[in-house]
Amino acid sequence: MVGDNEVKVSFTCMDDGTEEEIQLVMGIAAPYLQGQMLGNLLELLKSLRGPSMGYQVDRYEHSLQTATRAYRDGASPDMLMAALFHDIGDGLAPANHSELAAAILEPYLDDEATWVVRHHGVFQGYHYWHKMGGDRNARDRYRGNRYFDSTAHFCEAWDQRSFDPDYETLPLEVFLPTVNEVFARKQRLELFGEEDAAVPANS
Numbered sequence: 001m002v003g004d005n006e007v008k009v010s011f012t013c014m015d016d017g018t019e020e021e022i023q024l025v026m027g028i029a030a031p032y033l034q035g036q037m038l039g040n041l042l043e044l045l046k047s048l049r050g051p052s053m054g055y056q057v058d059r060y061e062h063s064l065q066t067a068t069r070a071y072r073d074g075a076s077p078d079m080l081m082a083a084l085f086h087d088i089g090d091g092l093a094p095a096n097h098s099e100l101a102a103a104i105l106e107p108y109l110d111d112e113a114t115w116v117v118r119h120h121g122v123f124q125g126y127h128y129w130h131k132m133g134g135d136r137n138a139r140d141r142y143r144g145n146r147y148f149d150s151t152a153h154f155c156e157a158w159d160q161r162s163f164d165p166d167y168e169t170l171p172l173e174v175f176l177p178t179v180n181e182v183f184a185r186k187q188r189l190e191l192f193g194e195e196d197a198a199v200p201a202n203s
Contacts, residue, residue, distance in 0.1 A: 065162035078113035
């Protein structure tokens with residue numbers, strides 16, 4: 001546990017740390033930060049509550065509704081988490097929210113679900129960009145990618161439809177067992193410049 005009485009290293013510059021000191025801080029930091037991660041992730045989701053910004057539901061309801069549609073469509077656990085958390089970047093990175101959400105989720109989700117989250121913004125554009133003078137077919141630059149159809153389905157069947165105040169949306173509690181299952185996995189993290197499943201989520 002991190003607190004005032006914890007053991008601390010002597011260095012103030014990482015270049016000066018000994019092997020033992022570096023291993024000490026990494027051994028403390030990794031499980032502590034991972035322990036905070038899930039709570040912070042759920043807070044990001046809940047932070048989407050608030051103004052509807054002209055829609056008929058707020059972003060939190062939209063996220064739950066997207067996940068509900070995915071759930072009822074038999075989505076995999078990874079794709080279900082993609083649906084639930086795909087817009088968590090909205091408040092922090094409105095210009096590239098898809099990228100931010102994907103970066104947060106990538107260590108836990110499979111390649112397909114991560115790709116869907118990372119590209120759902122441009123695929124969602126197919127359903128409305130032409131109504132703003134934009135190119136609805138911008139997603140075509142990804143045609144041929146093995147996850148193109150998955151992302152198109154994600155947006156057509158779940159994301160772009162989930163602004164309906166009359167839809168029977170499931171509460172967050174329904175998804176929490178899957179949340180706990182997926183985010184208890186070992187992380188895929190970049191260590192020494194390479195991806196390595198090295199840090200158990202609940203360590």
